[in-house]
Amino acid sequence: MDRVFKALADPNRRKLLDLLRVDNGQVLGDLSKHLDMSRQAATKHLKLLEAANLVVTVWRGREKLHYLNPVPIHEIYERWIGKFERSRLRALYDIKQELEKDYEK
Amino acid sequence: MKNKSQFVYVTYISSSAEKVWNALMDPEMTRKYWGHLNVSDWKVGSDWKHEDASTGDVRLVGKVVEFTPPRRLVITWASPADAQNKEKHTRVTFDIEAAGKAVRLTITHDELEPGSEMERGITRGWPVVLSNLKTLLETNRAMEIKALFEHAHK
Numbered sequence: 001m002d003r004v005f006k007a008l009a010d011p012n013r014r015k016l017l018d019l020l021r022v023d024n025g026q027v028l029g030d031l032s033k034h035l036d037m038s039r040q041a042a043t044k045h046l047k048l049l050e051a052a053n054l055v056v057t058v059w060r061g062r063e064k065l066h067y068l069n070p071v072p073i074h075e076i077y078e079r080w081i082g083k084f085e086r087s088r089l090r091a092l093y094d095i096k097q098e099l100e101k102d103y104e105k
Numbered sequence: 106m107k108n109k110s111q112f113v114y115v116t117y118i119s120s121s122a123e124k125v126w127n128a129l130m131d132p133e134m135t136r137k138y139w140g141h142l143n144v145s146d147w148k149v150g151s152d153w154k155h156e157d158a159s160t161g162d163v164r165l166v167g168k169v170v171e172f173t174p175p176r177r178l179v180i181t182w183a184s185p186a187d188a189q190n191k192e193k194h195t196r197v198t199f200d201i202e203a204a205g206k207a208v209r210l211t212i213t214h215d216e217l218e219p220g221s222e223m224e225r226g227i228t229r230g231w232p233v234v235l236s237n238l239k240t241l242l243e244t245n246r247a248m249e250i251k252a253l254f255e256h257a258h259k
Contacts, residue, residue, distance in 0.1 A: 025111055056113045056211070067113040074232035078240070 004072045007052035012037065013045045017054060020068035027063050110224060111215035116235040117207045120242040125201050125208050126175030128238060132158075138237040147172050153180055167194065176201055182214070184223065195223060210235070 007013055012035065019034055020026060032042050046066060049055035056069045081089065118125055128134040132142045136158040145153030149172055155165035166188050167181035178199040187193035195218075200211040212231055217224045240246070 025113075053115055053117065056115045058113055058213070067111075069113065069115050070232045071114055071116045071235050074236045075239070078236055 001072075001076070003048075003052040004054065004076065007048050007054055010045070010048075012041075013049055016042070016045055016049060017068055020055065020066060024067050025058070025065040027065060031066065108219070109215065110217045110219045111213065112217070112228060112231070114212045114214075114231045114235055116210050116239050117204055118210060118239045118242050119207045122175040122201045122203065122208050124242060125210055125238075126178075128242060129178060129199060134241070138241040139234055145169055154185075170196070193218070193223075195227075210238075 008017075015035065016031060019031055023030075028039060028042060028046070031046075032039050035042055037045075046055060050057060053072050054069055056067045058065045058067065128138070130143055130145075130147065132144075135142055140158050141164065142156045142158055143153060144156055145151055147153070147169055149169055151169045153167055153169055154163045156163055163185050165182055166185050167183055169178075169180055171177055171179035180197050181194045182197045183190075183194045194216065195214060196216045198211075198213040198215075200209075200213070202209045202211075212235065214227050214231065217227070
């Protein structure tokens with residue numbers, strides 16, 4: 001679990017996860033286009049995410065595809081969120097989303 | 106490659122490959138961490154179905170594509186309404202590999218229609234099922250699956 005928090009502690013790595021959430025299964029080249037960093041730096045960040053099991057890679061021919069793996073985040077959720085809190089937290093989250101959407105307009 | 110989506114989920118479980126493999130099919134196990142039973146004779150080409158453990162309702166159907174214990178299980182996966190509609194059949198691959206003292210379980214779900222109800226369902230469902238399977242095998246008790254699914258399906 002230390003690795004997961006360490007991996008999530010960096011805004012660039014969170015950005016990489018955001019990019020994969022929108023479009024899962026991307027190659028390094030596609031991901032780099034959205035990042036303000038070198039390919040080498042991006043590779044290093046992806047390696048850390050992979051070590052934390054937040055990113056999973058799959059080879060398709062010569063292409064290395066990166067997938068977001070939310071399972072460790074779900075484990076964090078299971079550890080600290082009680083079952084009776086779930087629906088209330090969901091409702092709270094939905095309200096926040098709804099209000100912030102209107103506010104941005 | 107067709108314009109279909111794919112998701113990959115991985116969990117590391119402190120257990121043996123045989124125990125993880127068994128947990129995919131054993132009704133007493135799946136009842137606890139999945140709330141469903143996977144019913145089939147597990148021969149390649151046979152049908153399998155995913156039944157609600159409490160009501161017996163069939164939620165998913167498909168065929169057994171590959172059955173290589175305790176390493177790899179490949180099944181097709183569709184809602185019962187699409188049983189005859191092959192275009193709507195998705196595919197799930199379970200891979201079990203040794204990873205040090207633990208086992209790496211990889212679930213690859215592909216042939217999905219982007220934006221479909223099925224895609225929405227499985228992306229919420231798999232993280233729940235995997236982390237619950239891990240909890241069950243490592244601690245011998247599962248979270249209450251019903252509460253988890255009610256949340257996941259909202």
